[in-house]
Amino acid sequence: MAEFDILVTGGTLPDGRVADIGTKGTTIAAIGDLSGSSAGRVIDAAGDLVSPPFVDPHFHMDATLSYGTPRINASGTLLEGIDLWGELREIATVEEMVDRALTYCDWAVSLGLLAIRSHVDTTPDHLNTVTAMLEVRERVKPYLDLQLVAFPQDGFFRSKTGAENVRRALDMGVDVVGGIPHFERTMEEGRASVRALCEMAAERGLLVDMHCDETDDPMSRHIEALAYETQRLGLEGRVAGSHLTSMHSMDNYYVSKLLPLMAEAQISAIPNPLINIVLQGRHDTYPKRRGLTRVKEMQAQGIAVGWGQDCVRDPWYSLGTGDMLDVAFMGLHVAQMTSPEEMRRCFEMVTEVNAAILHLDGYGLAEGKTASFVILDAGDPVEALRLRCDRLAVVSKGKIVSEKARNDSRLSLVGRPGTVRRRHSAG
Numbered sequence: 450m451a452e453f454d455i456l457v458t459g460g461t462l463p464d465g466r467v468a469d470i471g472t473k474g475t476t477i478a479a480i481g482d483l484s485g486s487s488a489g490r491v492i493d494a495a496g497d498l499v500s501p502p503f504v505d506p507h508f509h510m511d512a513t514l515s516y517g518t519p520r521i522n523a524s525g526t527l528l529e530g531i532d533l534w535g536e537l538r539e540i541a542t543v544e545e546m547v548d549r550a551l552t553y554c555d556w557a558v559s560l561g562l563l564a565i566r567s568h569v570d571t572t573p574d575h576l577n578t579v580t581a582m583l584e585v586r587e588r589v590k591p592y593l594d595l596q597l598v599a600f601p602q603d604g605f606f607r608s609k610t611g612a613e614n615v616r617r618a619l620d621m622g623v624d625v626v627g628g629i630p631h632f633e634r635t636m637e638e639g640r641a642s643v644r645a646l647c648e649m650a651a652e653r654g655l656l657v658d659m660h661c662d663e664t665d666d667p668m669s670r671h672i673e674a675l676a677y678e679t680q681r682l683g684l685e686g687r688v689a690g691s692h693l694t695s696m697h698s699m700d701n702y703y704v705s706k707l708l709p710l711m712a713e714a715q716i717s718a719i720p721n722p723l724i725n726i727v728l729q730g731r732h733d734t735y736p737k738r739r740g741l742t743r744v745k746e747m748q749a750q751g752i753a754v755g756w757g758q759d760c761v762r763d764p765w766y767s768l769g770t771g772d773m774l775d776v777a778f779m780g781l782h783v784a785q786m787t788s789p790e791e792m793r794r795c796f797e798m799v800t801e802v803n804a805a806i807l808h809l810d811g812y813g814l815a816e817g818k819t820a821s822f823v824i825l826d827a828g829d830p831v832e833a834l835r836l837r838c839d840r841l842a843v844v845s846k847g848k849i850v851s852e853k854a855r856n857d858s859r860l861s862l863v864g865r866p867g868t869v870r871r872r873h874s875a876g
């Protein structure tokens with residue numbers, strides 16, 4: 450009998466080590482030099498990058514792949530997107546939402562994206578969104594970890610049943626407490642919503658992930674409140690602030706006080722560069738703000754920052770494929786993270802950092818961890834970002850869930866005979 454179920458030979462790990470990986474059941478049984486071992490399936494990964502799976506810490510799966518229904522977002526703003534989604538969620542059936550989400554999960558898996566945190570709108574009293582996403586979470590469980598956030602899209606206080614519906618969603622089995630303080634009626638109500646939602650999370654022992662300060666308003670201060678409540682309730686290391694775009698426009702002195710507070714509270718940050726580069730700054734003339742939060746400055750303070758996808762073909766964003774390399778690629782540009790060290794960090798942000806933000810169990814390439822990983826047609830993480838390369842094989846929980854033939858593009862240029870090489874340097 451073979452020693453391993455799957456044996457991946459000679460792959461390059463993100464840290465540059467070359468190693469074989471042997472899986473048994475759903476676990477990585479061995480990693481290192483496994484030459485001479487036998488396996489049910491052997492994959493030659495010499496010259497290829499073998500990475501732990503991509504993780505998306507911020508998505509909206511109830512809205513995904515609905516672009517154009519019932520109409521498109523003509524202004525391109527966050528607020529028109531919210532209005533449009535308000536119309537759509539009343540006409541979308543549970544079956545449609547499940548169907549769209551499962552299609553997206555297929556896309557995700559083929560791209561090596563094996564864990565997703567999705568916000569689920571808890572505004573409508575029928576909670577069809579929650580019913581649909583709980584069903585999707587169950588159906589994809591064998592191959593994709595879906596973490597759901599109770600998200601009061603129209604406001605915890607601003608919509609009549611906002612508070613009650615968040616509680617109902619959590620009772621139904623939603624995993625994480627969400628919020629949207631900048632969309633409440635006043636700054637005071639936004640502040641109060643942060644307090645109430647963090648208390649709810651503390652009582653139930655849940656993680657928190659709030660859409661926070663997703664505006665261009667330099668005076669939006671909800672991240673400060675979130676850090677305060679995190680410390681007051683002992684939730685350190687369990688709270689994330691998503692977007693934080695106001696920080697782009699805040700006064701520098703204020704930010705110099707804010708970032709250490711966030712670091713003390715061990716709050717993580719989830720910017721969503723594809724979306725925020727198109728949604729923010731829409732009210733500006735010129736100069737036009739980029740609206741991405743202060744990524745490098747937060748990292749310099751020791752704050753965990755992970756790139757999120759947010760939207761794919763929905764009321765807020767017309768494009769997207771589910772590829773976390775696209776997300777990191779955009780983030781790298783907008784945040785100007787172009788040194789080799791910063792580019793490698795961008796790759797970590799869509800893998801290891803995001804996994805830590807989600808508190809994923811068994812994540813990583815080491816003996817005893819879950820047998821989930823991706824073989825990429827690139828020599829190293831920077832090359833993977835540059836090429837947004839093919840995923841040659843995706844293994845999830847010990848099973849090969851996606852494979853793609855290597856595309857060896859052949860160049861035949863006049864005067865350069867024999868220019869036939871793989872696109873990455875290791876080839």
Ligand code: FE2
Pocket residue numbers: 507508509568660759
């Ligand atoms: Fe979002």
